[in-house]
Amino acid sequence: MADAAQTVDDERLKKEGLGARLMKRPELGAIAGVILVTTFFLITADSSMFTLSGIMNFMTPAAQLGILAIGAAMLMIGGEFDLSIGSMVAFAGLIFGACVVTLGLPLILAIPLTLAVAAGLGALNGTIVLKTGLPSFIVTLAFLFILRGASLVGLKLASGGSTQLRGVRDAVEGDWLAPMFSGDAFGPVFAWLAQVGVIDTFKNGTPKVPGIPVEILWFVALALVATYVLLRTPQGNWVFASGGDRTAASNSGVPVRKVKISLFMVTAMCGALVAIITVMDAGSTDARRGFMKEFEAIIAAVIGGCLLTGGYGSAIGAFFGAIIFGMVTIGLTYTNFDQDWFQIFLGGMLLIAVLFNNYIRKRVTGER
Amino acid sequence: MTQDTTFHHGDPQAATQPIIKMQNIEKHFGNIIALAGVSFDVRPGECHCLLGDNGAGKSTFIKTMSGVHKPTKGTITIDDQPMNFDSPRDAMEAGIATVFQDLAMIPLMSVTRNFFMGREPVKGRKPFRRMDVEMMNETAVEEMRKMGINLRGPDQAVGTLSGGERQTVAIARAVYFGARVLILDEPTSALGVRQTSNVLATIDRVRKQGVGVVFISHNVRHALAVGDRFTVLNRGKTLGTAERGDITPEQLQDLMAGGQEMAQLEGSLGGTV
Numbered sequence: 001m002a003d004a005a006q007t008v009d010d011e012r013l014k015k016e017g018l019g020a021r022l023m024k025r026p027e028l029g030a031i032a033g034v035i036l037v038t039t040f041f042l043i044t045a046d047s048s049m050f051t052l053s054g055i056m057n058f059m060t061p062a063a064q065l066g067i068l069a070i071g072a073a074m075l076m077i078g079g080e081f082d083l084s085i086g087s088m089v090a091f092a093g094l095i096f097g098a099c100v101v102t103l104g105l106p107l108i109l110a111i112p113l114t115l116a117v118a119a120g121l122g123a124l125n126g127t128i129v130l131k132t133g134l135p136s137f138i139v140t141l142a143f144l145f146i147l148r149g150a151s152l153v154g155l156k157l158a159s160g161g162s163t164q165l166r167g168v169r170d171a172v173e174g175d176w177l178a179p180m181f182s183g184d185a186f187g188p189v190f191a192w193l194a195q196v197g198v199i200d201t202f203k204n205g206t207p208k209v210p211g212i213p214v215e216i217l218w219f220v221a222l223a224l225v226a227t228y229v230l231l232r233t234p235q236g237n238w239v240f241a242s243g244g245d246r247t248a249a250s251n252s253g254v255p256v257r258k259v260k261i262s263l264f265m266v267t268a269m270c271g272a273l274v275a276i277i278t279v280m281d282a283g284s285t286d287a288r289r290g291f292m293k294e295f296e297a298i299i300a301a302v303i304g305g306c307l308l309t310g311g312y313g314s315a316i317g318a319f320f321g322a323i324i325f326g327m328v329t330i331g332l333t334y335t336n337f338d339q340d341w342f343q344i345f346l347g348g349m350l351l352i353a354v355l356f357n358n359y360i361r362k363r364v365t366g367e368r
Numbered sequence: 369m370t371q372d373t374t375f376h377h378g379d380p381q382a383a384t385q386p387i388i389k390m391q392n393i394e395k396h397f398g399n400i401i402a403l404a405g406v407s408f409d410v411r412p413g414e415c416h417c418l419l420g421d422n423g424a425g426k427s428t429f430i431k432t433m434s435g436v437h438k439p440t441k442g443t444i445t446i447d448d449q450p451m452n453f454d455s456p457r458d459a460m461e462a463g464i465a466t467v468f469q470d471l472a473m474i475p476l477m478s479v480t481r482n483f484f485m486g487r488e489p490v491k492g493r494k495p496f497r498r499m500d501v502e503m504m505n506e507t508a509v510e511e512m513r514k515m516g517i518n519l520r521g522p523d524q525a526v527g528t529l530s531g532g533e534r535q536t537v538a539i540a541r542a543v544y545f546g547a548r549v550l551i552l553d554e555p556t557s558a559l560g561v562r563q564t565s566n567v568l569a570t571i572d573r574v575r576k577q578g579v580g581v582v583f584i585s586h587n588v589r590h591a592l593a594v595g596d597r598f599t600v601l602n603r604g605k606t607l608g609t610a611e612r613g614d615i616t617p618e619q620l621q622d623l624m625a626g627g628q629e630m631a632q633l634e635g636s637l638g639g640t641v
Contacts (some may be wrong), residue, residue, distance in 0.1 A: 249485065251466075252487075253485075
């Protein structure tokens with residue numbers, strides 16, 4: 001019987017080794033990259049790079065980029081791009097700055113308002129992409145310029161002619177929500193660790209690392225939540241499905257439109273979160289904030305294993321992609337290399353990642 | 369050739385009531401009349417073949433049946449209840465499942481994720497509601513095994529399966545989710561000989577579970593291999609429904625072609641078409 005013949009093990013199927021199975025994880029490339037980059041800097045860089053303060057040093061920019069990269073990665077898995085997130089950081093920074101400085105709102109109002117404006121713009125982006133059927137590349141490219149321009153114009157209006165809006169630090173001083181979005185967390189723990197001599201201290205006894213910068217906590221938390229959503233919830237399955245094949249997904253009852261628009265909103269809100277954190281950190285906002293970040297975020301997502309065509313990738317991959325980014329940007333200052341090698345390295349890394357991802361995709365789908 | 373399918377005497381299968389009944393369905397797209405009065409019904413446990421040449425309106429008709437299009441005229445009843453589908457989702461809820469030619473499968477996703485796409489089982493309470501991954505994996509492997517396919521594992525990507533196996537995943541999925549009527553749109557058109565026979569065997573297995581199968585094809589031999597009844601569609605109209613054994617392959621072939629040039633072609637090709 002045909003049935004009986006089929007139920008025996010297929011003699012043409014070879015057993016898969018651990019290596020082959022690991023290869024199929026989208027984040028493998030990024031983890032390999034982290035190991036490679038770490039080894040490189042362990043050899044070439046000053047040993048202070050891998051002390052606690054050195055690590056915080058490169059994790060801070062990694063976290064700021066990583067929050068964007070996780071949003072970008074989820075959107076890419078869902079099959080779309082958002083080139084406007086860098087400009088979104090500037091625009092959300094303006095909204096936030098205007099809320100706290102010009103309008104004098106407390107953070108409990110200013111932060112939700114900023115996030116809501118960003119979400120609204122994300123929804124607008126998404127709606128245009130889905131209604132017109134145009135590639136998200138071109139629609140969000142338009143918003144890259146619109147939002148950057150709006151930030152400039154808006155800043156001049158809000159600050160009376162300057163492209164910088166100062167006074168954020170004074171305005172948020174003493175706000176009970178401020179510690180969640182700025183400064184360092186776990187200060188007392190670190191002070192205690194310094195006291196018992198686990199971490200290095202300055203001469204006067206204060207620890208060299210006063211705590212974990214909050215953006216790192218946001219970064220880790222977002223990576224965990226995004227991974228959980230992608231791998232363990234129906235909504236995560238819809239994201240993969242929407243990016244993998246839109247028609248197939250909607251024929252199977254996946255609400256593709258809702259999924260994609262929500263992803264645009266989440267990505268934009270990631271931009272707004274980065275804006276809030278960095279503006280509070282710097283105490284001012286300017287129109288160049290987030291410049292080129294859209295590309296860096298997409299690169300981090302691609303290094304993290306996301307396919308440009310959608311339907312495949314991981315948030316943990318983007319997490320490691322962003323760490324690679326931070327390590328290279330900051331790490332080069334610990335070496336004797338010229339800092340400008342950074343861009344060459346970046347381009348090379350992107351090219352290798354894309355080639356590697358393409359190869360992996362062929363293995364996963366069994367294409368030859 | 370009987371025009372009317374309601375007069376059957378003594379046949380136990382014919383005695384059962386149709387699950388879905390579509391009468392005088394018309395569908396116009398602007399000034400184009402895609403369907404000009406099609407009647408069709410499906411009974412439980414039968415395989416009703418819908419035959420027709422390219423452009424006969426097969427696709428439009430099954431899209432009407434599966435809720436993608438709304439008919440311009442005509443009635444659809446399920447268990448004698450008039451139905452009005454607004455979306456494929458409505459049709460699915462009424463037990464009408466469609467396996468489209470493109471299969472609604474995503475090659476990069478695992479068999480399990482594809483199997484439950486859009487209908488993921490969940491466990492746990494709300495903010496922590498999550499997919500029941502263990503149950504999903506077990507079910508997918510088990511349902512595929514029932515259909516005669518041994519997966520390497522539940523996380524095997526659909527892209528690594530052959531065309532026939534993908535077809536089977538799509539059918540297994542539809543049956544698992546309680547399809548009463550399963551519409552298969554040209555399931556064998558792109559398959560090799562062996563894969564085709566696997567799919568035909570799957571159809572037979574599904575039929576024995578009491579599911580009504582609508583098998584759309586323009587291949588008379590495939591249709592005759594599993595079909596219980598045959599309806600031919602030509603230029604947007606039904607040319608009639610025939611029982612198995614009442615019609616020869618040649619007659620079917622002629623009906624599909626509109627009864628015209630086929631006779632001449634047949635002559636010049638030596639009866640091989």
